[in-house]
């Protein structure tokens with residue numbers, strides 16, 4: 001049964017908050033698609049905020065790669081880097097003064113306190129607790145300091161700022177998972193601001209989501225444990241928290257969290273490996289959400305029109321690499337010649353088969369060649385392998401063992417090839433039309449009481465070097481009369 005739809009009434013403002021510490025991974029790609037679709041569906045806005053507070057690990061290259069990956073996915077953002085917006089800056093590292101101002105407010109209200117405990121004391125405490133098989137947690141020693149005492153010590157002692165977790169329990173009314181309750185006693189008085197004034201994730205994410213008026217937070221399930229901490233900060237600030245929806249983990253086939261162990265997790269790998277973009281988008285949208293029970297293939301427009309977080313699955317989404325390849329093939333097989341030409345171009349040039357100029361100058365020929373390979377590939381990067389024979393030097397085309405064996409199966413086959421070559425010679429020079437050649441070859445085979453393989457197997461070997469492949473007469477049309485005849489002549493010689 002479909003859950004009742006969550007129809008938001010407030011202005012919808014969702015966000016993605018990547019940390020620029022690596023390439024864009026599949027989890028971020030899916031989170032982006034879900035947020036983006038939710039905003040599109042409800043006329044809302046998607047905000048991109050770069051969470052670059054970890055200065056040691058954040059790099060400009062990584063940020064660039066993430067933005068590029070988001071473009072490649074076809075997603076865009078209404079506010080954020082490049083496009084700007086009323087809540088700038090959109091780099092978290094440029095918002096530290098605002099974060100510290102909020103921290104001061106929490107200190108004044110007593111919801112945060114200074115902690116002067118040294119690293120040594122905290123290490124000893126942890127070891128003691130571990131020895132007693134207790135969950136390590138801060139013993140709140142500094143929470144008892146009177147505020148004037150604390151202020152006095154702060155003059156010359158380093159301190160962190162901890163959040164004072166109140167008693168009671170905190171419920172997350174998750175749009176995906178329903179109500180999830182947490183006992184506050186289980187939540188440590190966590191560090192909001194480190195020594196030296198560096199604020200931490202759970203604190204700044206609230207400052208920024210509140211400042212940017214975020215209405216809904218959709219993010220991976222691994223963040224669910226952080227959510228009660230964040231809700232408590234909103235409460236301490238007298239703010240209404242946004243709605244939360246935690247997306248199921250993506251899992252490998254072994255049921256463990258998807259990681260490099262299972263295969264590539266970086267979007268750029270899939271781009272470089274020549275997967276269809278639309279297939280990858282479809283596949284990612286399908287990781288935890290379904291249009292209906294059976295439909296695997298759906299467009300991003302269909303996704304936007306029907307995406308409801310209430311329909312997102314709670315169970316982990318198993319990432320099936322074989323299915324992704326299959327889906328990529330389905331999309332590629334349905335492409336127009338122009339789309340195919342565009343998407344295969346980088347792979348054709350990288351394989352050294354055609355230069356960028358040739359792709360343009362011989363555009364019609366190139367598109368026809370691609371159509372021959374279209375049904376045979378699942379990735380664009382497979383196209384050079386499928387079409388490579390068209391580009392080989394006629395006399396030195398490589399024959400694979402099976403093709404050669406088929407061609408030589410009966411001694412008379414080479415003789416038939418020779419006779420066909422003579423027959424073809426005058427006619428092919430009149431022009432190479434695949435239809436005409438095919439009908440003629442069929443008639444020629446019938447006249448001589450041959451079975452098709454008797455001609456077609458040696459012919460295929462001579463023209464393509466392979467035992468199977470695209471329609472032979474279309475191949476001749478693409479090769480042109482000269483090369484077709486040259487390959488036949490070379491084949492007669494080599495197979496004899």
Ligand code: GLU
Pocket residue numbers: 016017018019051205218219223
């Ligand atoms: N920067 C955090 C991450 O990349 C954002 C988490 C969130 O969405 O709150 O995991």
